[in-house]
Amino acid sequence: MLPDPLPPLDAVTLTTEQRLLPVQAVADEAVGDPRDPDDRAQRLDEGWGDEAPGPGEPVLDVSMVGDPPQPGPGTKRLARFVHLPDTQLADDESPTRAALVDNFQISGGFRPQEAYMCHVLNAAVRTMNALHAADPLDFVILGGDNIDSAQTNEALWFLDIVDGAPSVECDSGEDDDLVPGPANDPKDPFAPVGLDVPLYWVNGNHDVLVQGNFPIENKRAEAVGSVASGGTRDYRMPGGPVVTGEVIPDDRRALLDRTELLSLVRSLGDGHGISMDTEAYGKAFYSFDVGDALRFIVLDTAAETGAAEGVLHMEDIDLFVRPELDKAAADGRYVVLASHHAATNLSDGGGFGGTVQPDAITQTEFEAMLGEYDNVVLHLVGHNHVHRVRWVAPTGGNPYWEVMTSALADWPHQVRVVEIEDLDNGFLAITGVAVDFAVDGDLLAGEARPFGVLDMTTRWQAPGDGMLEDRNVRLFWPKP
Ligand SMILES: [Ca+2]
Ligand SMILES: [Ca+2]
Numbered sequence: 001m002l003p004d005p006l007p008p009l010d011a012v013t014l015t016t017e018q019r020l021l022p023v024q025a026v027a028d029e030a031v032g033d034p035r036d037p038d039d040r041a042q043r044l045d046e047g048w049g050d051e052a053p054g055p056g057e058p059v060l061d062v063s064m065v066g067d068p069p070q071p072g073p074g075t076k077r078l079a080r081f082v083h084l085p086d087t088q089l090a091d092d093e094s095p096t097r098a099a100l101v102d103n104f105q106i107s108g109g110f111r112p113q114e115a116y117m118c119h120v121l122n123a124a125v126r127t128m129n130a131l132h133a134a135d136p137l138d139f140v141i142l143g144g145d146n147i148d149s150a151q152t153n154e155a156l157w158f159l160d161i162v163d164g165a166p167s168v169e170c171d172s173g174e175d176d177d178l179v180p181g182p183a184n185d186p187k188d189p190f191a192p193v194g195l196d197v198p199l200y201w202v203n204g205n206h207d208v209l210v211q212g213n214f215p216i217e218n219k220r221a222e223a224v225g226s227v228a229s230g231g232t233r234d235y236r237m238p239g240g241p242v243v244t245g246e247v248i249p250d251d252r253r254a255l256l257d258r259t260e261l262l263s264l265v266r267s268l269g270d271g272h273g274i275s276m277d278t279e280a281y282g283k284a285f286y287s288f289d290v291g292d293a294l295r296f297i298v299l300d301t302a303a304e305t306g307a308a309e310g311v312l313h314m315e316d317i318d319l320f321v322r323p324e325l326d327k328a329a330a331d332g333r334y335v336v337l338a339s340h341h342a343a344t345n346l347s348d349g350g351g352f353g354g355t356v357q358p359d360a361i362t363q364t365e366f367e368a369m370l371g372e373y374d375n376v377v378l379h380l381v382g383h384n385h386v387h388r389v390r391w392v393a394p395t396g397g398n399p400y401w402e403v404m405t406s407a408l409a410d411w412p413h414q415v416r417v418v419e420i421e422d423l424d425n426g427f428l429a430i431t432g433v434a435v436d437f438a439v440d441g442d443l444l445a446g447e448a449r450p451f452g453v454l455d456m457t458t459r460w461q462a463p464g465d466g467m468l469e470d471r472n473v474r475l476f477w478p479k480p
């Protein structure tokens with residue numbers, strides 16, 4: 001018998017009121033190894049996973065062009081939405097996992113909290129619904145790396161959770177029941193709450209590549225096979241230790257190429273922004289309007305040719321990006337761009353696991369292109385698992401803000417609620433506030449948090465909270 005979805009939250013505590021902070025300072029050197037279940041349990045006992053409420057952080061006003069005058073009488077909100085990057089929803093029992101490769105620098109191969117990410121996502125959905133109930137959200141936009149390794153089951157879990165399917169069971173291979181009985185462990189089926197607002201899909205490297213680095217064509221057989229070489233979790237043993245060798249195969253792990261992924265995303269719920277035209281194009285390049293002043297343009301910077309860093313092909317610039325920017329300018333709309341990779345993470349595609357792409361554009365070329373348009377306000381990005389705010393002022397061009405939100409997968413496990421206003425004083429204001437997912441009455445999301453804290457405090461994952469000026473901010477942008 002499946003329990004009911006969690007009830008709505010009464011309210012959300014924003015980080016302007018209170019931040020959840022680790023009790024332990026981050027260690028100077030790696031402590032123990034969280035991949036070892038006994039070590040992990042010991043570190044939890046020692047308090048490495050403990051968090052305590054800390055003081056809130058007020059919204060910091062930031063202007064790079066002098067203080068704006070007082071807002072005018074015609075101040076108007078143009079959009080209110082949530083930015084949600086890097087959930088990295090993983091089938092942590094997959095034979096293609098690389099849990100043996102995990103350290104402070106390369107920290108995504110193993111997460112102590114990885115089995116719980118379906119519940120963390122569900123808790124984030126519940127939190128976003130409460131934000132919407134308090135003050136309506138227009139939508140939620142993803143930041144890419146929604147799933148971890150381009151697998152069918154991972155994509156279905158993610159979409160079923162945000163769409164509120166009757167039941168989701170984030171389990172593969174052996175049907176595990178880690179704690180006997182229903183609804184008491186992360187491998188049990190549960191009923192997700194479902195998001196009350198539209199959700200827009202953005203592709204990251206982990207959505208289209210195995211482990212975010214490797215082209216799927218070479219890995220299709222391995223993903224549905226029975227041999228794990230890089231280390232995966234075996235939950236038939238206490239604590240789910242990392243093992244290599246034989247695993248129980250599961251066809252639901254079949255890899256999706258980018259077109260297959262877009263087809264799946266489009267086929268469920270309201271399509272999550274992906275139209276038949278987008279699917280036919282083969283990459284997640286699309287746009288949508290909000291109200292009468294804003295146009296969002298989504299860029300697909302994931303490279304199916306491999307490597308974690310972003311690639312933007314000149315072909316896609318010519319076929320999609322330039323025409324969209326020109327059209328938005330002609331239509332008199334302000335532009336918000338969204339992609340997984342920041343301009344600083346654009347590459348030629350030749351990083352680890354990849355192949356050099358001759359027509360890839362550089363950071364400088366990308367920023368200079370956006371600088372040609374005086375209506376580009378904001379670029380939303382993820383990928384680096386840290387909060388970061390950057391004023392981009394291309395030489396001789398028009399400036400805009402780039403806002404990176406940290407990963408839901410890693411501490412501080414936050415999303416960012418964003419409001420864009422026209423202040424009727426010659427400026428737009430972009431207000432971004434970090435939000436912790438709520439765990440009220442949510443046993444399994446509550447169990448996840450200490451693992452994420454432990455991963456960071458024991459120095460197996462870099463802290464993702466950035467600096468004060470990267471978190472709760474009101475960014476002023478001068479209108480042309
Ligand atoms: Ca299993
Ligand atoms: Ca199960």
Ligand SMILES: [Ca+2]
Binds near residue numbers: 177178181182183188
């Ligand atoms: Ca159970």
